[in-house]
Amino acid sequence: MEKISVNKEIKVALAGNPNSGKTSIFNALTGAHQRVANFPGVTVEKRTGRRRYNGYNFQFVDLPGTYNLSAFSPDEKVARDFIINENPDLIINVIDSGSLERGLYLTMQLIEMGVDVVIDLNMWDEAKESGLEIDTQKLALLLGAPVVKTIGNRGQGIDGLLDAAVGLVENKDKGHRHPPVTYGPKLDDIVADLSQEISSCGSCRACRNPRWVAVRMLEGDKDIEGEILTHNRNRARVRSRLGQSIKHIRTTTKNDPEFALTEGRYGYVAGVVREVVKRPTSDRMQLSVYIDNLLTHRFWGYPIFLLLMWLIFQATFKIGAYPMDWINAGASWLQAEIGSLIPAGIISDLLINGVLGGVGAVAVFLPNIVILFLGIALLEDSGYMARAAFLMDRLMHYLGLHGKSFIPLLMGFGCNVPAIMATRTLESRRDRILTVMLIPMMSCSARLPVYVLFAGAFFGAHAGNAIFSLYLFGVAAAILMARLLQKTLLRTAETPFVMELPPYRWPTWKSIVIHMWERTRIYLNKMGGVILIASVILWGLGNFPVKKEFSQDYDAQIAQYSSQNTPEAKAEINRLQILKSSEKLEYSLIGRLGHATLPAVQPLGFTWEMGISIITGFVAKEVVVSTMGVLYHLGDETSTLIKTL
């Protein structure tokens, strides 16, 4: 290879199906760390990266994973528009070697668009293990595109991809053409006629690739049709020809043109696959069937599922509680340290209670989130997630949700924050929104102290039943809400459930760590900021305006008692401090808000003390209990509070 073209820019887009390992190829190409998916539709945003290789400056764009470029879904539209508008020098088309057929369907569409394609047969190792043999030379010949074998999650074959890309770019002028996709003689003729009408214009943008435009118009692509009918000089004839062609296809194939073409394209792909693949009966698939026999068994399926859920739940919230304690202890220690360094006053208070308290509140969820996503990553990467959806779909379908929504909802009983994070595993936006709206109805563990307080106060001996019915009530409310939302705000059609049940596989540590880190990072970036700011604002509301004059001189009295070292004196100090903070809180903005909202909560039988407690509960639900303790001048003892109420 000549080295004259130093610093030449090569713009590459990565396209491929969801699940094809496209993200891991992107990581290997650019060195950026991302989440590796084992379930459709995870890469939604556009990611870019750079790489220098043999004197070339590569610029990579990771397109959303799609099966199709028909521009019916937002992901497909993003991918298609990028290819049309940004004109990448070439596309690396990542294909899961194990499902070559589906991957090549997208390849056909890329080739039709007239872009240069490097075909990346990814997960080569798995295909090989399962006994699949692919004749790559023949494939390259049939498609007129270089074919490279890679193992994305181990970074193998990446140089081969880059070499093939350089080769394509350097030989562009040599007319490296892909043979046209054929749809069978009848359809080919119709497409050819229409594309001739389009190209006779000779000046508009669409004329550059009339065949693709013709196909897209027949497939009912309104964007493309709109462009032709405004810019093409021959638009009147194109329009009438389009109408004739559509009718013609309908009569000859007894099918919609869109599906006639889709099936034609699939037929072509099937032909190619038949030529290049030797497929012995797959042991791995067979093994999967055996595992399925147990895991989705009529009797054992649910117990095993519930056991796994229980394990993840316990690990997240029980094991997670230990590091949470350490974080809390660490935060308190730090608060005390800073308190001793900076003279007491408004600034030290802001630092200690506002900022550090806020950071603590953010950090305290970290163990939950890391452990929960470790569990989810294991489920996804092993292939069990799809089975969980398979098992739960019947129930979730009743709520208008996909089977996968079960896990976030269940985690809601532990803590809403990680549960809402877990909705990121859902594919469709609608499902995510609906699930997020239902999660708050699940009584999280932080609400338990509040329940215990009120149930103890009002139901006495029946407290246990009262608490249990609160949980049930939450679930019932969620069901009602789901039914209601479906009929009102979220009326868009339910996502189709049909999905792949991928063969089981051993998850790799690397991919799981990347998974966890990616989710944790999102939490810190997106949620961390919000929680931190909200904590500081609430701190401000609870401390301003500063109360200077109290009904009694608490400080003097406290000072007086602190010289004595008797238990009575300590109790007295404690009592005085509570009285002081109670007055302070009542005087602050939160206290005033509590008083101001009294007319709204009074009909519920609430007092202003309860109103204030509800507001402080925004930070964390269990805070309601401690605020009430302060306001009723009782301290933290739940039992005495129960008696008072």
Added chain:
Amino acid sequence: MLEISGAGALRRRFLDLGLRRGEVVTMIKAAPLRDPLQVSLGYGHISIRRSEASLITVEVILDGKDIRK
């Protein structure tokens, strides 16, 4: 498999997953609550709700306890 009906996103999804005319499908089993079905299709398994499967007409080639897929 003889005929596939259904519209828009669902039909495209069928094709994306390789469900199309002429393909041989094998019913594996139903989920414990009877609803989603597990079906094998050439090289892989897919899961599909009964309501979605009812849009597909099949011709029984072998055996078959459950005729309507």
